Amino acid sequence: MxxxxxxxxxxxxxxxxxxxxxxxxxxxxxxxxxxGVTGDLSRKKLLPxxxxxxNRGLLPPGFSLVGFARRDWENQDFRQVAYxxxxxxxxxxxxxxxxxxxxxxxxxVPGEFSDPGAFDTLALAVKELDETRGTGGNYAFYxxxxxxxxxxxxxxxxxxxxxxxxxxxxRRVVIEKPFGHDLKSARELNNIVHRVFPEESIFRxxxxxxxxxxxxxxxxxxxxxxxxxxxxxxxxxxxxxxxxEDIGIGGRAGYYDGIGxxxxxxxxxxxxxxxxxxxxxxxxxxxxxxxxxKAKVLSSVRLPEGDLGRSTARGQYAAGWQGGVAVKGYLxxxxxxxxxxxxxxxxxxxxxxxxxxxxxxxxxxxxxxLSRRATEVAMMFQKAPHLPFSHTETEELGQNALVFRIQPDxxxxxxxGSKVPGTAMEVRDxxxxxxxxxxxxxxxxxxxxxxxxxxxxxxxxxxxxxxEVELSWQxxxxxxxxxxxxxxxxxxxxxxxxxxxxxxxxxxxxxxxxRI
Amino acid sequence: xxxxxxxTTTRRIQEALTQARHQMGGPAVGMVLTLVIVTDESAQYxxxxxxxxxxxxxxxxxxxxxxxxxxGSSSRLxxxxxxxxxxxxxxxxxxxxxxxxxHADSVVVPLLVPDAPVVTWWPGQAPANPxxxxxxxxxxxxxxxxxxxxxxxxxxxxLDKSYTPGDTDFSWTRLTPWRTLLAAALDQKxxxxxxxxVQAEPDSPSAELLAAWLGGxxxxxxxxxxxxxxxxxxxxxxxxxxxxxxxxxxxxVATLARPGQPDRQVALHRRPMSELLAEExxxxxxxxxxxxxxxxxxxTYTAPPADAPQENNGQxxxxxxxxx
Numbered sequence: 001m002x003x004x005x006x007x008x009x010x011x012x013x014x015x016x017x018x019x020x021x022x023x024x025x026x027x028x029x030x031x032x033x034x035x036g037v038t039g040d041l042s043r044k045k046l047l048p049x050x051x052x053x054x055n056r057g058l059l060p061p062g063f064s065l066v067g068f069a070r071r072d073w074e075n076q077d078f079r080q081v082a083y084x085x086x087x088x089x090x091x092x093x094x095x096x097x098x099x100x101x102x103x104x105x106x107x108x109v110p111g112e113f114s115d116p117g118a119f120d121t122l123a124l125a126v127k128e129l130d131e132t133r134g135t136g137g138n139y140a141f142y143x144x145x146x147x148x149x150x151x152x153x154x155x156x157x158x159x160x161x162x163x164x165x166x167x168x169x170x171r172r173v174v175i176e177k178p179f180g181h182d183l184k185s186a187r188e189l190n191n192i193v194h195r196v197f198p199e200e201s202i203f204r205x206x207x208x209x210x211x212x213x214x215x216x217x218x219x220x221x222x223x224x225x226x227x228x229x230x231x232x233x234x235x236x237x238x239x240x241x242x243x244x245e246d247i248g249i250g251g252r253a254g255y256y257d258g259i260g261x262x263x264x265x266x267x268x269x270x271x272x273x274x275x276x277x278x279x280x281x282x283x284x285x286x287x288x289x290x291x292x293x294k295a296k297v298l299s300s301v302r303l304p305e306g307d308l309g310r311s312t313a314r315g316q317y318a319a320g321w322q323g324g325v326a327v328k329g330y331l332x333x334x335x336x337x338x339x340x341x342x343x344x345x346x347x348x349x350x351x352x353x354x355x356x357x358x359x360x361x362x363x364x365x366x367x368x369x370l371s372r373r374a375t376e377v378a379m380m381f382q383k384a385p386h387l388p389f390s391h392t393e394t395e396e397l398g399q400n401a402l403v404f405r406i407q408p409d410x411x412x413x414x415x416x417g418s419k420v421p422g423t424a425m426e427v428r429d430x431x432x433x434x435x436x437x438x439x440x441x442x443x444x445x446x447x448x449x450x451x452x453x454x455x456x457x458x459x460x461x462x463x464x465x466x467x468e469v470e471l472s473w474q475x476x477x478x479x480x481x482x483x484x485x486x487x488x489x490x491x492x493x494x495x496x497x498x499x500x501x502x503x504x505x506x507x508x509x510x511x512x513x514x515r516i
Numbered sequence: 517x518x519x520x521x522x523x524t525t526t527r528r529i530q531e532a533l534t535q536a537r538h539q540m541g542g543p544a545v546g547m548v549l550t551l552v553i554v555t556d557e558s559a560q561y562x563x564x565x566x567x568x569x570x571x572x573x574x575x576x577x578x579x580x581x582x583x584x585x586x587x588g589s590s591s592r593l594x595x596x597x598x599x600x601x602x603x604x605x606x607x608x609x610x611x612x613x614x615x616x617x618x619h620a621d622s623v624v625v626p627l628l629v630p631d632a633p634v635v636t637w638w639p640g641q642a643p644a645n646p647x648x649x650x651x652x653x654x655x656x657x658x659x660x661x662x663x664x665x666x667x668x669x670x671x672x673x674x675l676d677k678s679y680t681p682g683d684t685d686f687s688w689t690r691l692t693p694w695r696t697l698l699a700a701a702l703d704q705k706x707x708x709x710x711x712x713x714v715q716a717e718p719d720s721p722s723a724e725l726l727a728a729w730l731g732g733x734x735x736x737x738x739x740x741x742x743x744x745x746x747x748x749x750x751x752x753x754x755x756x757x758x759x760x761x762x763x764x765x766x767x768x769v770a771t772l773a774r775p776g777q778p779d780r781q782v783a784l785h786r787r788p789m790s791e792l793l794a795e796e797x798x799x800x801x802x803x804x805x806x807x808x809x810x811x812x813x814x815x816t817y818t819a820p821p822a823d824a825p826q827e828n829n830g831q832x833x834x835x836x837x838x839x840x
Contacts, residue, residue: 014709014733015699020805022692022795026700029780054783057693060700061772062780097768097783104781134777136704168705 027053027456029060029136030170031126033162035153036144037067037078037108040251041176045207046144047082048089049448054102055092056445058453062133064105066125070112078108091446105133113145113152119160126162137169140455144176146255151192158196174203174455177268181259182480183473190466199466203455208269208375209462210447210454213410217276217377218285220404220412227402230381232356237382237399238509239277239362241270243406244370244516246322246495249344253335262314262346262476265366271298271472272464273377273406274362278352287461291468298471300353301362308482310508314343315492315499317369322495327369329494343489344368347502348479349509361509365502369494374516375406389425396428401514411435519597526626529595533606536599547605549797550629552636553580554620554651562789563639564607569790571605574797577629578607581651583617591616593623621650633657633800637793640664642671647680659796661686662721669817672721676814681802687721688806689792693784694726694748697762701772706755712738713752717745726751728813729805747786 016023032050034042053059067078082103087094109125111118129135139162143153154173157163165171173193180186193202208214221227230236243265249256256264275294278301282289304311319329331338345367352362381400394417401415412434420426454462483489490499497503497516506512517540519532551571555563560582567578591614598607610623628634634655638646642660646652662685665671675685712730716723723740726748731738734753743749746767753760758775762784770784 012705013699013702014735015695015702015730017733017805020695021799021801022689022803022805023696023699026696026703028700028703057696057782057784059782060780061697061770061782062778095783095785097785101769101781101783132778134774134780 024056024058025453025457025459026058027060027063027453028138029062029134030138030140030456031064031066031129031135032140032142032452032456033066033068033122033126034142034144035068035113037081038069038071039144042144043081043085044089045446045448046142046452047085048091049446049452051082051086051090051099051102052092052446052449053453055090055095055098056449059102059456061101062105062135063102064107064126064129064133064135065102066122066129067106067108068111068118068122069108071108071110073108073110075106075108079103079106082106091449105129113149113156116156116159119156119162123160123162137166139165139170140172140174142174142455147175147178147180147189150175150189154192154196163196170201170458171197172201172203172455172458173197174205176205178259178263179204179268179469180473181263182477183470186469186473190469200460202466203451203460203463204465204469205451206268206272206464207447207451208406209272209464210450211406211410212445213404213406213412214273214276215462216412217273217404218290221277222281231379233358233360235381236357236360237380238360238511239274240378240380240514241273241277241362241364241376242378242514242516243269243366243375244373245366245368246370246373248317248327248330248369248494249333249336253333257336257340257342260314260342260346261344261366261368262348262480266346266348266364267472267476268464268469269375270364270366271301271475272468274298274301274350274364275468277377277379277404278357278362280356285461287459290461291465295465295467295471297352297354298468298475301350301471301475302353303475303478304349304351304361308479309486311349311505312479312482313345313347313499313502313505314483314489315345315367315502316340316342316489317344317367317494318491320494320496322369323372327494329491330368341483341488343483345370345489345492345498345502347498347505348476349505350475363506363511363513365498365513367492367498371495371497371516373408376514377404377406378402378514380511380514389427393425394427396426398429403514409435517597517599519599521595521597523592524595525593526623529597529608529627532595532597533599533608536597537606540600547575547577547629547632549574549576549633549635549800550627551576551578551797552624552634552651552655553578554636554638555580555582555640557582557584559640560609563637564609566639566789566793567637568607570794570797573794575605576797577605577627579624579627580607580609581620581624582609582611583620584611584613586614586617588614590614619650621654624651625654628654635659635797635800637796639789641666642675642685644674645678646675646683647678655682657682657684657796657800659684659686659793663687663690668719668721669724669819672724672810673814673817676810679807679810681804681807684796684803684806685721685810686789686792686796688725688803688809689795690722690747690787691726691729692795693787694751694762695729697770697772697782697784698730698751698753701753701760701762701774706760707757709734709736709753709755709760711736711754713741713750713754714738714748715741715743715750715752716748718742720745720747723748724813724817725806725809728816729809731816732808732812 109122180189279293279297282293316330347365350362379402397417403413405411414432417427418430492499594611596609635657636655637659643649646658652658662672714727727738750763761773764770772780
């Protein structure tokens with residue numbers, strides 16, 4: 001990646017020196033306006049991440065945070081909520097001084113999204129912050145709200161004049177997935193936001209891309225000589241990208257039903273992981289170059305031709321036991337209609353039409369209520385073309401594998417065969433681990449810290465662009481259409497490894513999923 | 517697991533380490549470097565604690581070299597191995613008696629993590645020439661702390677004279693939050709700086725380095741003024757429009773004032789030793805910016821007149837401090 005100094009433009013600042021690697025990038029004076037502060041995400045992730053940034057000295061003096069929600073709160077109430085969120089979820093130790101100055105900049109504006117008066121109050125509030133805290137007229141709007149409200153919020157921002165800015169100041173808008181539910185709706189959504197904000201000031205958050213291990217995929221691939229020669233169809237047999245969760249839908253019934261696992265996870269996280277793993281080397285690590293390569297590889301990804309029933313699988317979790325606790329099935333969850341056909345598990349097989357990857361299948365799967373929580377990208381290598389050992393000697397030898405463990409326990413595993421000690425020749429798989437380690441991750445920043453800082457600095461490489469969003473929908477839409485026309489998802493046992501149809505999908509190709 | 521070995525050899529220490537690792541099923545994390553701490557019995561506890569905390573971010577093998585009584589004709593090596601208790605990595609305390617104390621490197625070299633960088637840290641008085649010191653010569657990076665010296669500014673001058681790429685000093689590390697804040701202040705449009713003032717307690721190597729760095733980078737005359745502390749209390753950058761100042765009278769909260777803008781406050785706390793060490797371990801390449809600053813300080817520094825009020829600092833000098 002370019003050195004931090006280059007990113008913020010050192011030209012005017014004599015104190016910045018590319019050799020001076022100790023100096024971190026610090027956001028300029030700004031106000032972050034947070035819509036939907038009462039939500040889970042903002043309590044568990046955003047507010048703690050903002051505190052952690054302040055604690056690390058990466059927020060500017062005078063940084064201000066304005067919460068907007070439909071609550072009858074005073075500033076004090078908001079600060080109290082934020083205080084509890086920080087105390088409970090912040091990564092770094094709590095420091096009274098840091099908190100005091102951060103909380104002084106916290107304000108709350110109550111109101112409905114449809115109420116013009118509330119937005120006028122908001123506009124007055126941020127203007128006042130420019131005066132009292134020197135935030136310089138720079139505003140970032142974080143829309144942590146359901147997409148159905150984007151329309152009205154964006155319109156209100158424009159009407160109240162909040163979206164207008166002088167050439168010296170910035171306006172940025174941050175939106176969270178889902179970016180639509182198919183290609184058409186993604187375009188509509190985009191048009192709504194684009195009416196007011198240009199593409200370069202839209203930041204789409206995919207928090208996976210802020211994770212250290214995901215960025216490490218790029219470092220590992222392009223900073224080493226060891227992996228590039230085998231990173232192609234000559235050595236790779238297939239690739240498995242997995243995101244497994246052990247939890248159910250929790251309280252998100254309203255959001256989840258009708259969306260499902262594929263739209264919720266495959267369209268964004270898994271296809272982004274695929275893009276980073278499969279893409280060609282970018283000309284540089286500038287946002288433009290990386291995005292161009294991602295877009296290129298995504299435009300050559302497609303579902304296999306023929307019967308989609310043979311290259312996709314889906315399921316719904318049934319009642320059962322997960323981790324020693326009796327749990328409900330999906331259809332029995334509160335707020336889910338008994339006739340719902342929303343899938344909680346989805347697996348698809350993809351192909352990439354390129355010289356590098358032709359003939360190498362990419363298997364993507366995600367599911368809820370599986371045996372444990374794990375996200376990984378596994379490159380499975382071909383078996384050795386010839387083994388100078390007998391069949392019995394290599395019975396326990398599997399395929400070589402290189403696995404990026406994204407969460408939990410971030411790291412890289414290399415799996416290869418090794419002789420079992422003893423007089424007989426027997427080869428068995430062993431793992432070689434590189435771990436960021438439990439204690440190591442303690443100090444590595446949360447994804448949201450990195451992403452919020454990038455928004456305030458205006459550094460876009462880790463945010464997907466509209467083109468990538470549309471390409472991802474193009475890949476997934478045929479599968480969604482097929483599922484919509486073909487009955488109900490299979491039921492699978494909670495706490496297991498997903499539906500049988502998913503195992504069959506692999507078995508038809510003579511392969512098997514890695515055990516989660 | 518704690519293993520005590522008395523009158524031992526490096527071979528036995530290695531064996532004990534290997535065995536301990538086997539018994540624990542192998543530590544979960546790969547060690548990225550070896551940290552050699554050169555200290556004495558009185559300071560080893562604090563420095564080891566800092567190293568253990570820093571090791572959470574940088575899993576490493578910590579070798580603490582403690583020279584005991586160097587008199588007497590018989591050499592003896594005592595080792596204390598701590599593994600898996602305090603965090604990732606391994607810690608070995610090496611106590612050397614007799615003539616062996618003068619050949620500590622012969623004990624340390626066989627215990628280094630193979631093919632991984634070595635960092636040597638002197639939490640107390642720095643050697644006159646760190647790169648020439650036997651324990652410094654085997655390291656890629658040598659970390660000293662001029663503040664812990666008896667003659668702080670003299671130590672800093674000496675460190676500049678003997679500077680070798682890879683040298684660094686905690687008095688520079690302590691400045692990072694200050695430098696970050698000042699650099700961020702100048703990220704905004706600012707008229708040219710005409711002069712710089714750094715206000716701090718007397719006899720502060722950090723303040724001298726900050727003045728040298730600002731003076732050098734901004735090509736402006738930099739002056740040092742004294743205050744009661746703690747640490748650095750203010751930095752004032754004069755511009756044609758008026759002064760830009762960062763003041764921190766209490767060692768906790770800084771106020772940034774710019775002409776025509778409201779005052780802004782931000783926490784600017786003094787950092788514990790473990791954070792300073794973790795920052796040092798983050799980058800193992802030569803710190804050229806530090807070299808620029810320390811050599812400029814050496815070139816421009818003139819000792820204050822003898823009657824300057826410095827007597828009551830004697831007590832402070834021997835006291836080790838958290839951060840600037």
